[in-house]
Amino acid sequence: MSATDSAALEDRALAKTWFYPFRLPSGRTTPTYGVGELDPIHHTRSQMLDALLAQEFPGDRSALTAVDLACHQGWFSAQLAQAGFGRVTGVDTRDEHIADATLIRDALGLSQWQLHQSDVHALQPQDVGGVHDLVLCFGLIYHLENPVGALRVARSLTKRVCVVETQVVPGMTGWVDYGSYRFVRPLKGSFGIIDEIDDTHGPEASTTGICLVPSVEALVWIMQRVGFKRVEVLPVPAGGYEQLVHHKRVMVAGWVD
Template sequence: MSTATPDREALYARALAKSWFYPLALPDGRPLASTHDGRVDAIHHTRARMLDALLADKFAGDRGALSAIDLACHQGWFSLQLARAGFGQVTSVDARDEHVDDAALLASIYELDAIKTRQRDVFALKPETDGVHDLVLMFGLLYHLENPIGALRVARSLARRACVIETQVVPHMSGMVDWGSYEYVRPLKGCFGIIDEVDETHAPEASVTGVCLAPSTEGLLWLLRAVGFSDAYVLPVPADGYEQLRHGKRVMVAALV
């Protein structure tokens, strides 16, 4: 039985009245409805475990003075994780108003004052107005963009110490390419796959433009160094982790400043 105040019960009622993309329960234990009946919960749990391992490795100790920004925060599940991990400031950013509202609702329900939400397009973010953060999170965003390189440049400009990117990837291509003449060739560093979401822009997990460029893993690592990160590497996946991450169809990459 809930012992929440009437104001908190009103917040709980708002959360209970809708479906959520992430595995969530209210502080009193009542589960929140899933948009997919829990079918994709495994990917969220695997991402969370991998993020926890990265935080223990690169952000050990007291994190109260640290800040993070969660790009395309969706409903704010990973923003919650960062706030619970002790980050003193977590900025949750998303292009869709409904996602920002959901993230703000969760922050209120769980009384995580460290989380501040903002409705912004990722390409409008600038360090002068949006700050430079110890950690930049970019989960499930890159492969929904038609300008993924521009997004990586934004991420680098906002990062003080590290950026963690989780993305779908496509098969790699390598070899030499004639560059204007057969006498002048250049090595192929990576590739992008073009994915069509033109008829799905209404979907809350889809691209806002419908044109998506998904990188190869090798291309993504090369690009992260090219936009100014000092190093980039693929994070290890738990043996029982989500199958796409285990088999390299998705990757989680750490990029260090």
């Protein structure tokens, strides 16, 4: 790519407001909403992802592949490509997100990053080249009416490890008479129902408006049930974003083996 083409792509990126503060090759950063009050959540999640990459994928990553489900404008896809993954596929259902991610990919010169438009529930492994060393599912499942189905899709794409980041709700514990006092079942977790019916036009909202948000206990249990052999809540760095620090959001990793 010529210097003129690169500069033109940067100018296009800098001319709009983004959800993420992308650092461009010139050193300039894309403008974000408000006064950057959302930037700390992106940086905290990036720190947590970097820590997992260092632990699970040290050394040369050129033979590794990754899928970023609900990649939005491509913040984490770009991070994986810049971290050395040989092939990264970002998946999103919204036209505008695919367009934005394509612009950022080209502006950053990340040729190993490709994009695929699909609803997560319709996604098949063959659509994204089979199974992958790393699958990301960040900021997605709490916007879905079928989060369990989305986690099943994530598992079907995972060769080694899947990382899920989500808002969570307070958990419930206890026992339920399941049809009769003679048949009692323990609660494994709980879901909260969030109404986004009036927000489906928004780029960061649900596409259907009905959202089932899991508790931490529910998320861990479901990931185990859909086929992850080991599931762990990842630690939050000191000074991290307040929702992650105070367990209102979590990042959870699930390993296949």
